[in-house]
Amino acid sequence: MTRLVTASIAVLGIAVLVALDASATPPNPYKAPPLLALGSGTAPSGGFCGALPEPAGT
Amino acid sequence: MTTLTAPRDTAAAPLLRRGGLVLAAIAIVFAAALLAGGRFGLMLAIGLGFGIVLEGLRFGFAGPWRAMILRRDPAGLWAQLLAIGIVTLVALPMISAGTGELTGAQAPVGFAMIAGAFIFGAAMQVVLGCGSGTLVNAGSGNAVALVALPFFAIGSFAGAYHLIWWTDLGALPIISFSGWRGVAVTLLGLAAIAALLWKLAPPEHRRLPRRLVVAAVLVAAFAILNLIVSGQPWGVVYGLGLWAAKAASAAGADLSGSAFWSAPGSLERLKSSILTDYTSLTNIGIVLGAFLVASWRVGGLSQKIPALPLQAWLAAIVAGFLLGYSSRLAFGCNVGAFFSGISTGSLHGWVWFAAAFVGSIYGIRLRSLVKLEPKP
Numbered sequence: 073m074t075r076l077v078t079a080s081i082a083v084l085g086i087a088v089l090v091a092l093d094a095s096a097t098p099p100n101p102y103k104a105p106p107l108l109a110l111g112s113g114t115a116p117s118g119g120f121c122g123a124l125p126e127p128a129g130t
Numbered sequence: 131m132t133t134l135t136a137p138r139d140t141a142a143a144p145l146l147r148r149g150g151l152v153l154a155a156i157a158i159v160f161a162a163a164l165l166a167g168g169r170f171g172l173m174l175a176i177g178l179g180f181g182i183v184l185e186g187l188r189f190g191f192a193g194p195w196r197a198m199i200l201r202r203d204p205a206g207l208w209a210q211l212l213a214i215g216i217v218t219l220v221a222l223p224m225i226s227a228g229t230g231e232l233t234g235a236q237a238p239v240g241f242a243m244i245a246g247a248f249i250f251g252a253a254m255q256v257v258l259g260c261g262s263g264t265l266v267n268a269g270s271g272n273a274v275a276l277v278a279l280p281f282f283a284i285g286s287f288a289g290a291y292h293l294i295w296w297t298d299l300g301a302l303p304i305i306s307f308s309g310w311r312g313v314a315v316t317l318l319g320l321a322a323i324a325a326l327l328w329k330l331a332p333p334e335h336r337r338l339p340r341r342l343v344v345a346a347v348l349v350a351a352f353a354i355l356n357l358i359v360s361g362q363p364w365g366v367v368y369g370l371g372l373w374a375a376k377a378a379s380a381a382g383a384d385l386s387g388s389a390f391w392s393a394p395g396s397l398e399r400l401k402s403s404i405l406t407d408y409t410s411l412t413n414i415g416i417v418l419g420a421f422l423v424a425s426w427r428v429g430g431l432s433q434k435i436p437a438l439p440l441q442a443w444l445a446a447i448v449a450g451f452l453l454g455y456s457s458r459l460a461f462g463c464n465v466g467a468f469f470s471g472i473s474t475g476s477l478h479g480w481v482w483f484a485a486a487f488v489g490s491i492y493g494i495r496l497r498s499l500v501k502l503e504p505k506p
Contacts, residue, residue, distance in 0.1 A: 075271025104167020109361030
């Protein structure tokens, strides 16, 4: 078995993940934020590994 | 006739393959932009850029630390410090001058954070892949990374699940350096480490190859773009944990027992597409970018998978899980804590570096013990 097989499994795994997720929670491009966060006037709201969870009600 | 056309056909084959790879990459980015929105397409493109640079120019984290520990070769580590320094120069002033549109990778130093970084350092040497490295290695066909990756995601999910319990064991308030003063402190710190490495290195290793300079500049450029586009620094492990959390949720698991996964922001992201999660998009891009480069190279994917004993595969599974779990306690991996933490002024990035480096010294010894490589 060569690396072609394992690399293809990785890419296929990603494709399956995205496809399953898109079918369960389809994205909505009409709710998309502005192209750049810088200059958008909105605070970042993405998940990040360094962030503690924000308590409810904040 | 055949002898005249055969060489032309052979020469055309890589061109066709490479053209196809470029077109596929562009199509995937456009598809993400159309399905989810322009910002998310851009984030996928940035992730592809990371993957292409990391694999194409062989810029990594675990390997260079190993080279420093075993051979006192600091080149790769210097390149990391250079990239962090460039990002610091741009990111810290932008974050400080902004109106809250951009945020840094700031987190508290604590007992669990230090222990997490130590374990991460050890585990990343066992599989020879850090947060970004495991993604790159999986995309370029490394079987150990491919086995470790799903367990990395499960570990990240579990670590986040228990994060508050661990953090409650004791942590300082968040300490960070900001503005131009923060830039000066950070650059001085980076320069001091670079000088220490110079002193430790033998004369024949006191050089930084041009390839690594180019890679450091490009990685820094993509990290700055990551910040400008998403409003947050480059990270890896949150996205992996989110994938596992979504899978657990879809399988009917109740996540309400976790303060982390039941927080409003987490609930919102669990209900949203991963095509709208920044770290997921850059992670996907890194795997695809590494695949693109490996496929681009002549013979890049024709290497045989090494035959390893069962013990080595089990070690890859355990180390993969520990990579994910420990990086959540440590508030990030080599990317989210070390690279982005230091470059955005967080003290925890420096502490992470020290603890993970000590962990790496032990991890290198473990790698041969679990038969992932022959004993020296």
